[in-house]
Amino acid sequence: MDSNTAVAIILSASVVLMMLGAPVAVLLAFSAMGGIFLITGSVQAATGLLLATGLTVGSSVAYLVIPMFILMGALASHTGIVRELFDAAYKAVGRIPGGLAVATCLASAAFGAVTGSSVSAASAMTKVALPEMRRYGYSIRLSTGVIAASGTFAMMLPPSVMMIFYGVVAQQSIGKLLISGILPGLLSVAMFIILILFRSWANPAMAPRGPKFPAAETVRSSLKASPFIIVLVTLVGGMLFGLWTPTEASVAGVLLVGVIGFLKRNLRWSKFFDAGLDTVVTAGTVFLLVIASILFGKFLALSGITTTLTEAIIALDLSSFQLFCSLLILYIVLGTFLEGISVIALTVPLVLPIVNEAGWDLIWFGVIIVKLIEIGAMTPPVGLNIFAVQSAHPDVSSNDVIAGSVPFVIMEIVILFILFFVPDIATLLPSLMD
Known part of the structure; x- marks a missing residue:
């Protein structure tokens, strides 16, 4: 069959099945x-490519980074780190107007950087931070919005599963991608804090002052949370300066977090087993998507559709800024009804040749993609962080969470344009690894 006809049939069927709720991994694999x-007209060619792709992914040591970082995050979640991180930030900045929301941002960034899970961060912070903000009379929309928004820091800051998955699909250095998220992630934290402080200044009733704590108590709280921060800095610093690979860092992270948990006596064997079970389920899902997305990319390459699409985009003679805005709109729309990993699996094989032709740095583009996926996590109807907050505190209206997230979504778009005009924010640290 003509390749253009085959692509039209497959893509049309995929869209219909996706709208009917078919699992994305299964859909991509069978579509490919x-x-x-x-x-080709050959069943053997299709099945042989599936088996070869599965064998390659399953036997590669490089992919060990996925389950290891997931396990590290799962172990950290079972150690009570959320309470310790929030408590440390709460006692340091809670006394200023908007301070509890700022503390939520800081704790979410630290927790997300240890776990790599946006939904886990949003859910855990809802249980810890929301009761405190409500107790001091914070606006419910600001409270829930900042929790949903700051949970997305986990997608950008290492060890980001989203960055790792992009690296697999785009065939880019996972180490460089993980490091590339540091400065954009810190920029997001800073911009969110500025937004919170400005809104608190403009409307003091929205975010009153919290309690003031003695300096000694603030120091004690910081020391309790410091082991996890030290682990994080050690792992990231080791990757940045070439002391170990991402895979080695992920294994070291599991061991260090496990040791800290046992020394603190809040990580019993039953919790270790639960963390392992969570890891198997999550990593299994990710691996299925990895295999399916690689297979789907091979199908698109075989069909020649990526070349045709690239030539069509070139013919439009779009400027770099126009292309950026077009992709921004495309990904924001896709993010409203698709989960982040699914967006990467479906679009990156198609978009990457266009990005290459535009001369964009693929590490920088990975940061842009993940930033766009962060927006998707805060926008309905799929918006996973919105529903993570709502499900963790059922008496909160999802409408309040959505409305509270809007200012942060606008800020995310501002950050995207900053990254476009100042790409060194994303590429500076990875360039030091060369």
């Missing part, structure tokens, strides 16, 4: 196999 069969 069906497309390869239509083009």
